[in-house]
Amino acid sequence: MTLQQRVKQFILDNFYLSDGASLGDDTSLIAEGLVDSTGMLEVIGFLESEYGIAVRDDETTPENLETIGRIARFVERKTRDAAAS
Amino acid sequence: MNVLATTSSLRSRLRLWRCAEVGDSPAVTGRIWIRGGGRIRLGDRVRIDAGAAPVELHAGPGAEIVIGDDVHISGGTSVEAQESVTIGDRCRIEAFSKILDNHFHPLQGDRRVKPPSAPVVVGADTSVGSRAIILPGARLPPGTVVRPGVVVRGPASAAANRPAEDDGLSSERRATSPILRALEVVRGDPIGATRQALAILRARFLFRGCERGARLYAGGRVRVVNHGRILIGERSAFVGGMIPTELICHRGATLEVGERSVFNYGASVEAYGSVRIGRRCMLGSSVRISDLSPQGIAPVVILDDVWIAHGATVEPGVTIGEGSVVSAGSVVRRDVPPRSLAAGNPARCLSLGLAVPRAARTD
Numbered sequence: 164m165t166l167q168q169r170v171k172q173f174i175l176d177n178f179y180l181s182d183g184a185s186l187g188d189d190t191s192l193i194a195e196g197l198v199d200s201t202g203m204l205e206v207i208g209f210l211e212s213e214y215g216i217a218v219r220d221d222e223t224t225p226e227n228l229e230t231i232g233r234i235a236r237f238v239e240r241k242t243r244d245a246a247a248s
Numbered sequence: 249m250n251v252l253a254t255t256s257s258l259r260s261r262l263r264l265w266r267c268a269e270v271g272d273s274p275a276v277t278g279r280i281w282i283r284g285g286g287r288i289r290l291g292d293r294v295r296i297d298a299g300a301a302p303v304e305l306h307a308g309p310g311a312e313i314v315i316g317d318d319v320h321i322s323g324g325t326s327v328e329a330q331e332s333v334t335i336g337d338r339c340r341i342e343a344f345s346k347i348l349d350n351h352f353h354p355l356q357g358d359r360r361v362k363p364p365s366a367p368v369v370v371g372a373d374t375s376v377g378s379r380a381i382i383l384p385g386a387r388l389p390p391g392t393v394v395r396p397g398v399v400v401r402g403p404a405s406a407a408a409n410r411p412a413e414d415d416g417l418s419s420e421r422r423a424t425s426p427i428l429r430a431l432e433v434v435r436g437d438p439i440g441a442t443r444q445a446l447a448i449l450r451a452r453f454l455f456r457g458c459e460r461g462a463r464l465y466a467g468g469r470v471r472v473v474n475h476g477r478i479l480i481g482e483r484s485a486f487v488g489g490m491i492p493t494e495l496i497c498h499r500g501a502t503l504e505v506g507e508r509s510v511f512n513y514g515a516s517v518e519a520y521g522s523v524r525i526g527r528r529c530m531l532g533s534s535v536r537i538s539d540l541s542p543q544g545i546a547p548v549v550i551l552d553d554v555w556i557a558h559g560a561t562v563e564p565g566v567t568i569g570e571g572s573v574v575s576a577g578s579v580v581r582r583d584v585p586p587r588s589l590a591a592g593n594p595a596r597c598l599s600l601g602l603a604v605p606r607a608a609r610t611d
Contacts, residue, residue: 179403193602200355200575200589200603201401204596220585220597228602 166235173209174231178202188232193225203228210234216241264290267305271317278302278323281490285309286329291317291337298323301344302490307333311349311365316372326490326533331365336372336390344534346558346576347382353555355573355589355604359530366402381559381577397593399577443467455480461507468492468513475499476519481507481527489513489533501539505529506552521545526552532576537562551586573600 164172167188178198180186192198198206206228207218216238227237253273260276267282271292278298282288286307294315296303301324307313311329315321316337324344327333333349335341349368353359366385370376374388377396382388385402394400444465451464457474461482468488472478476497484505486493491514497503503519506527514534517523521539524547525531535556539548546565550556554568557576568574569586579593588597 193604199401200598201591203598203602204591207596207598220582220588223588223597223602224599225601 166238167231169213170206170210170231170234170238173206173213174198177205186231188235189230191229192231193229206234210238214238214242216245270294279490280305282306284311284329286311286313288313288315290315291319293318295320297321300324304328304490322378324491329365329368330362332367333370334368335370336374338373339370340375342376342378342380342396344378345376345380345382346533347376348558349384351384351557353530356571356600359553359555368402379559379577383576397577399575451486454486470495470511473497476501476503478502479504481505481509483507484509484511486511487513491534494518512558522547524548525550526554526570528553530555532556532558532560534559535561539564541565571600573603 171186174186174197180197186197207223210216211218226233228234256275257273260274261270263276263280264270264274267290268287269289271290271294273293274290275295279302280296280298281302281304283304283306286309288305288307303321303323304326305313306328308330312332313327313329314334316335316339318338319335321341322343325341326346328348330350333347347368347370350365351363354361354363368382368384369387370382371388371390371392373390374392374394376382376394377398379397380394381399383399383401386400388394388400447465447467448463451466454466454470454472455464458472458478458480460480463483464480465485466488467486469492470486471492471494473496476499478495478497484507487510489512493511493513494516495503496518498520501519502522503517504524506525506529508527509525509529511531512533515531516536518538523537523539529550529552537548539545541564548562548564549567551568551570553571556562556574559577560574561579562568562574563579563581566580566583568580568584569588571587572584573589574580574584574595575589575591578591578595580590581594584590584597587600589600589603590597
């Protein structure tokens with residue numbers, strides 16, 4: 164399963180979605196009301212435990228986490244940085 | 249029927265006279281605050297034990313609170329409805345818990361505009377532990393056990409994240425909300441004007457030993473203990489309610505509050521060294537801020553436009569950035585960046601941009 168698929172599966176398993184098919188890599192999780200603020204904290208907790216990364220407070224921005232595509236790119240970057248250091 | 253039982257039931261009924269309906273054999277001990285112009289309906293054999301701390305039932309104009317048969321409510325609890333809160337039969341609501349159907353302020357934008365309500369339903373036979381918070385939109389199935397201190401929120405799509413809508417009632421409701429009334433300029437309203445004048449006089453008396461700006465407002469009891477230096481900026485407001493608000497400044501310490509900040513009832517700020525609260529901040533009911541830890545004194549800094557919601561605790565040494573929001577019941581141990589939402593115990597932070605749908609953003 165790709166990173167995108169795993170994140171999508173987590174969201175489908177944990178939040179009320181009427182139609183899973185409408186959840187694309189570029190769907191805004193926030194604007195569509197799919198995930199609220201506490202839900203977003205759960206998503207961050209999932210990323211940390213699943214991928215062994217630490218998300219800093221200043222990284223919790225829409226640029227990094229608003230869509231599944233952005234989350235995947237963010238996690239890839241974090242794991243790459245962690246491996247490099 | 250036994251005479252003693254009859255008189256105690258009569259006394260309870262007298263205390264509940266503001267409720268629209270009261271069932272058989274109510275039992276009320278202590279002080280009960282019934283507020284707002286809405287309807288409150290109590291079932292049979294409801295017990296309210298406010299012996300140690302008051303209980304508040306607040307139904308705003310057009311709103312309704314329905315409490316079922318054999319419900320027990322302990323002291324310090326507050327139930328606030330702007331639209332509808334329903335508590336099922338045989339529920340137990342423990343001490344100092346809070347149930348509300350409106351967040352009262354949006355996360356971003358003009359925080360004086362009240363967001364839409366999301367009705368709360370507490371199913372029958374539910375027990376709500378002490379200091380638990382039931383947020384707007386929550387629907388607890390029958391028999392739920394809410395552990396002490398737990399925060400229950402509604403679904404993601406509930407009012408929490410929706411932008412404020414003009415429901416046609418907002419101006420009327422705005423006028424009746426004590427916080428906003430505290431901030432509003434009086435126009436042709438003699439009762440409101442008198443109340444406002446009294447609150448301003450009360451503030452002058454209460455804060456007489458403090459360095460204070462003009463037009464401070466104290467709508468209720470405030471306990472001020474000043475052995476150091478308390479500075480309060482102009483037009484700051486202490487809303488008042490069932491528990492006094494508290495400002496304590498120890499010898500050699502400084503407690504500073506910026507202009508136009510608002511304190512709800514039961515908020516408690518204590519300075520042993522330095523606590524600074526910025527301009528236009530809002531402290532919710534039962535918020536606690538202190539700068540003394542077992543490791544010593546560590547200053548607390550709350551920057552401008554911060555909203556700390558009901559029941560949150562800010563620990564010593566913490567700085568909260570401009571425009572940030574601390575969600576209800578959170579415990580903040582680390583610094584909060586600007587324009588962030590801090591939630592949980594210990595609190596984690598999230599950029600407000602991730603907490604507010606784009607339509608509701610102002611940036």
